[in-house]
Amino acid sequence: MKGSRxxxxxSAVPSNIVSPVRRCSRTACGRPAVATxxxxxxxxxxxxxxxxxxxxxxxxxxxxxxxxxxxAPRGWEVVRLSDGSAPSQxxxxxxxxxxxxxxxxxxxxxxxxxxxxxxxxxxxxxPVEVARRGHLRVLRSPDS
Numbered sequence: 001m002k003g004s005r006x007x008x009x010x011s012a013v014p015s016n017i018v019s020p021v022r023r024c025s026r027t028a029c030g031r032p033a034v035a036t037x038x039x040x041x042x043x044x045x046x047x048x049x050x051x052x053x054x055x056x057x058x059x060x061x062x063x064x065x066x067x068x069x070x071x072a073p074r075g076w077e078v079v080r081l082s083d084g085s086a087p088s089q090x091x092x093x094x095x096x097x098x099x100x101x102x103x104x105x106x107x108x109x110x111x112x113x114x115x116x117x118x119x120x121x122x123x124x125x126x127p128v129e130v131a132r133r134g135h136l137r138v139l140r141s142p143d144s
Contacts, residue, residue, distance in 0.1 A: 022055060024063035033061030037070065046072045049081035097136045104139075 022033045036052040037060040039045070048070055052059060062070070072078045127139035 022051070022061050024066055025060040026062065026066050029063060029066065031063035031065065034064045035062045035067040036060070037062055037067070044076045045079055046070070046076055047079045047081065094133070094136060097133070097138065101136070 023029070024031050024033050025037075033051055035048055035050060038047045038049075038058070040047060048062070048067055051061065055061065070078060127141055129137050130140045131138040
């Protein structure tokens with residue numbers, strides 16, 4: 001039997017397909033990776049966080065679609081760590097504060113004594129600011 005005449009280095013075919021960008025670890029997915037998945041078997045936990053600085057053999061890089069659809073086996077917990085660069089979703093407190101501000105702005109104002117104030121009577125004092133979260137304010141009624 002005759003061996004190959006080519007040396008292993010000369011038989012390698014140069015490729016333009018390999019990209020320096022890390023790709024999703026899921027089979028047949030070529031999208032760029034945006035998150036890294038790590039399993040903590042001792043705690044039955046899957047940790048999904050920002051893309052790791054370098055690829056590790058025991059971690060999986062996932063694209064945005066696969067990281068959003070990630071589920072864990074029954075009895076496992078998924079911990080999603082945010083990287084802080086993505087805009088955060090509004091919380092229930094933020095939405096409630098916004099709804100209260102809209103309601104307050106829609107209320108008719110008093111026009112002085114006997115004026116068309118919607119039957120609420122004259123207001124004794126302005127609300128007091130109790131706390132602030134970003135651009136939203138928590139106001140306390142002077143009656144409470």
